[in-house]
Amino acid sequence: MKLTRRQALTAFGSAGVVGMAGCLGGGNDDTELSKTVALDSRPADGDWSMYGGLTPYYTPTHETLTASSHDFYDIEPWLATEWEAVDDLIWEFTLRTDATFHDGTALTADLVAQSFSALLAERPLGWAKVTEDSFEAVDDHTLRVETVERFGALAGTMSHPLFGIQHPGDRDDPIGTGPYEVAELDPDGAVRMVAADDYWGDEPSLEALTFEGIVDPMTRSSNLQAGDVDAAFELPREHYEMLSRDDSIEIRTQEEPRTGLGMMNLYQSPTDDADLRRALNYAVDQQLIVENILHGIGTPAKGPYAPSIPWSAHNELPEYGPDLDRARTLVDESGYDGDELEIHLGSDNPHERLIASHMQERFEEIGVSTSIRQFESGSFYEVEQKRDSNITLIELGSINGAADYLVYLQFHSEGGDNRELYETEGTGLYNLGGEVDSLIENGDRALDADRKHEAYREVQRRVMDAAVLIPVYYKEYVFGQRAETAGPETHAVPHMTRWTEFRPDE
Numbered sequence: 188m189k190l191t192r193r194q195a196l197t198a199f200g201s202a203g204v205v206g207m208a209g210c211l212g213g214g215n216d217d218t219e220l221s222k223t224v225a226l227d228s229r230p231a232d233g234d235w236s237m238y239g240g241l242t243p244y245y246t247p248t249h250e251t252l253t254a255s256s257h258d259f260y261d262i263e264p265w266l267a268t269e270w271e272a273v274d275d276l277i278w279e280f281t282l283r284t285d286a287t288f289h290d291g292t293a294l295t296a297d298l299v300a301q302s303f304s305a306l307l308a309e310r311p312l313g314w315a316k317v318t319e320d321s322f323e324a325v326d327d328h329t330l331r332v333e334t335v336e337r338f339g340a341l342a343g344t345m346s347h348p349l350f351g352i353q354h355p356g357d358r359d360d361p362i363g364t365g366p367y368e369v370a371e372l373d374p375d376g377a378v379r380m381v382a383a384d385d386y387w388g389d390e391p392s393l394e395a396l397t398f399e400g401i402v403d404p405m406t407r408s409s410n411l412q413a414g415d416v417d418a419a420f421e422l423p424r425e426h427y428e429m430l431s432r433d434d435s436i437e438i439r440t441q442e443e444p445r446t447g448l449g450m451m452n453l454y455q456s457p458t459d460d461a462d463l464r465r466a467l468n469y470a471v472d473q474q475l476i477v478e479n480i481l482h483g484i485g486t487p488a489k490g491p492y493a494p495s496i497p498w499s500a501h502n503e504l505p506e507y508g509p510d511l512d513r514a515r516t517l518v519d520e521s522g523y524d525g526d527e528l529e530i531h532l533g534s535d536n537p538h539e540r541l542i543a544s545h546m547q548e549r550f551e552e553i554g555v556s557t558s559i560r561q562f563e564s565g566s567f568y569e570v571e572q573k574r575d576s577n578i579t580l581i582e583l584g585s586i587n588g589a590a591d592y593l594v595y596l597q598f599h600s601e602g603g604d605n606r607e608l609y610e611t612e613g614t615g616l617y618n619l620g621g622e623v624d625s626l627i628e629n630g631d632r633a634l635d636a637d638r639k640h641e642a643y644r645e646v647q648r649r650v651m652d653a654a655v656l657i658p659v660y661y662k663e664y665v666f667g668q669r670a671e672t673a674g675p676e677t678h679a680v681p682h683m684t685r686w687t688e689f690r691p692d693e
Contacts (some may be wrong), residue, residue, distance in 0.1 A: 221395035222672065222689060225407045225419035229400030230378040237309050238353045239361035241372060244586075244682040245420075246398050248289075248380065249351025249363035252280055252299075252330075253342050255588030259444050259495040259679035262343045262588045266294065266352065266364065267330075272634055275337045280345075282328040286387040288354045289368040296324035301355035314592035314603075315344050339634040343589025348682055366391045366687045376400055392674070392690030411436060411667050418668035418689070420681055424482040424538075430667055438667040441677040444495045445584025446488050447539075449530075449546065449657035450597075450604075451577065454614040457526050458577040463555070464654035466517035467578075468507035470549040475509075477660050480541045484665060488658035490647050491583075491597065495679050496590050498630075498640035500647035507654075514553040528557040531576035533567035539580045542659060546578070570607050573616055582662060586680045591631060594643050598650060599627045617655050 226245055235242050243249045252267040267280040286294040300322035307319040316338040323331045334341060344350075354362040361369045366388060367380035377399040382391040399416060401407045407419045408426045412433065422430065422438070430438045451458045451467070458464055473487035489506055492499040508514065530546060532539040543559045550557050562572055573579060585593055595602045597617055601624075605615030618624070623646055630642030650656065666677055674688035 220393050220691070221397065222393055222417040222691075223397040223399055223415075224686075224689075225399050225401045225410060225416040227400075227402060227404065227407070227421040229374075229376060229402070230398050231372055231374045232400060236358060237306050238351060238363075239358060239369075240374070241361035241369060241378060243348040243351035245684070246378060246380070247365040247367045247396075247686045248361050248369055249348070249353055250286075250365045251346050251348065251350050251352070252282075253346040253588065255343070255346050255678075255680060255683060257676055257678050259588070260497055262346060265346070266299075267345075270342050272339075272341075273331075275634070276334050278332045278334070278341050279325065280330045280332065282330060283387060284328055286364045287385060288364055289362045289383055290354060290357070292354065292356075294352075294364055295327045296330040297327070298355055299330050299352055300324050302352045303350065305355050305358075306349070306353075310349070312349060314595065315347070315350075316341065337632040337634065339632065339636070339639055340589035340591040344587055344591070346588035346683075348586060367396050370395070386687075389687045391687045396686060396689070408667075411669070414669060417672050418666070420664065420666055422665040422667050424484045424665060427482060427484060427665055435670050436667055437670050437672075438665065439677060440484055440663040440665050441679065441681070442486065442493065442495060443584055443662045443664055443681070444493045444590060444679055445582060445662040446491055446493055447485075447542070447580070447582050447659040447662060448488075448491060449578045449580055449659060450617055451654065451656055452573070452579070452616050453619070453655065454608070454616065455574065455577055457521075457523050457528065460521045460523060461653055462517045462521035463523045465507070466514040466521065466523075466553060467546075467550060467555070468654050468657050469510045469514035469517065470508070470553050470555075471546060471657050471659070472509040472549065473659055476542055476545055480538055480545065481660060484663045485660040486663070488661050490651055490658050491656060492590075492593065492647065493584065493661040496585065496593075498590075498643040500644040503644065504647065504651050509549075511549075511552055518553050518555060523555065525556065528555060528577040529575060530557055530559045530578045530580065531567070531572060532559070532561050532580040533564050534561060535564050536580075536582060539582075543580060546657075573604075574608065578657070580659075584662065586682050591639075591643075594627050594646055595631060598623060598646060598655070600624050602627075619649065619653055619655065623649055 230242050231240050250266050254263045254265040270280045272278050303322045304319040316334040321333050325331050366386045368383045370381045371379045379397045381395050404423045408422050410416045411419045430436050451464050477485045489504045490501050494501045530543045547557045600609045600618040600620050605618040609615040626642045626646050630639045633639040671692050673692040675684050678684050
């Protein structure tokens with residue numbers, strides 16, 4: 188039977204946190220149709236008080252006004268059935284009339300406005316071009332949104348999980364409108380959910396669904412093999428072949444709108460020399476990295492944005508190489524005089540150290556000396572670390588159907604990556620300034636999609652011509668599930684997986 192929220196809380200809440208390990212540790216129980224999914228992070232890890240303590244990523248409790256399609260190319264209606272730009276700053280979203288929160292309250296424009304205002308009061312999201320004062324209910328099912336400046340990507344931006352709608356009258360419990368509601372939440376490990384009553388969309392196939400945070404990828408893999416979990420995200424690439432030979436497991440990959448990059452500091456010698464930056468691009472062998480380091484899972488990159496992002500210029504960008512002879516010629520033509528370059532990387536991605544070593548070896552072959560420095564995640568993003576780096580290895584992409592914020596973040600002089608150094612020293616990191624800043628602003632403000640996309644493609648052409656970065660790979664993630672399960676369809680953004688489709692195989 189399907190449990191109501193009250194029944195679920197009565198059945199599971201009395202056990203308390205002490206009983207969570209046995210209740211939520213994985214596998215199915217014998218009394219209901221239940222499955223467990225392993226995530227690479229804990230569902231309540233971090234400060235998510237604005238969502239009742241539950242991260243809005245992955246878990247199907249909080250829903251957004253819009254959604255991105257499975258392939259990331261289109262923005263689809265979700266809690267909003269339609270929207271329009273009334274003028275340069277004003278948008279109106281028409282809400283569904285059949286959606287309810289998990290406490291039985293009908294979804295209204297006033298509650299959505301309150302939810303967003305409370306979110307932005309606690310967590311400002313400047314890239315979204317809205318503030319806590321931007322939202323107003325016109326009537327029960329019409330939400331008016333006023334942006335702080337003209338912003339053509341608002342509809343896609345509202346698909347970001349951070350715009351998941353939490354009932355504004357309850358901050359202690361996660362109460363959304365999604366297909367599953369929370370029965371019990373363990374801050375240190377897992378969240379158990381039950382199918383929501385009267386869900387407006389496709390009825391969930393399961394009575395209960397547990398999301399368990401298992402940070403170590405090897406443990407996620409072994410738990411899937413042992414049947415302790417029914418599905419798992421971000422499995423180790425090096426396990427793909429082994430898992431694919433296991434008849435009890437179905438395994439697949441999915442390209443994300445995410446790219447592995449070597450970002451080059453334009454204001455730190457010697458990477459302030461464009462000829463040297465181009466030489467470094469010619470030296471790197473992306474195909475070799477994908478085949479040997481990423482175990483063939485991924486695609487060699489030509490630019491900063493994966494082809495799944497609608498305005499990616501991937502198909503228009505030339506490949507630099509690999510061409511060691513051309514690289515050596517450019518080194519000779521540059522002002523490089525033997526100074527050692529610093530390659531910086533964090534500790535979160537196990538493949539980046541191997542990629543850094545590949546770069547170091549290839550750069551040595553063209554006469555460029557490098558050192559590698561690895562930082563803990565807390566200090567990796569500090570300004571001083573970035574200032575001292577010549578090449579910073581990152582993996583960057585979008586979980587927002589518009590993805591506009593990426594261009595501004597990386598390449599505008601006042602974007603998040605560059606702002607502090609630009610404002611204090613007139614420099615930055617990856618910002619070419621001038622015409623590129625203007626192109627980004629034009630794209631950011633354009634209400635016409637074609638104008639926006641062309642502006643962003645021109646930014647990419649100029650960034651790659653100036654060799655601001657070394658594109659390495661377009662990411663693919665590995666998803667595995669027990670063979671006795673079916674669905675869900677993989678989504679380009681794993682956080683947006685639609686869990687109503689997950690079920691036992693028939």
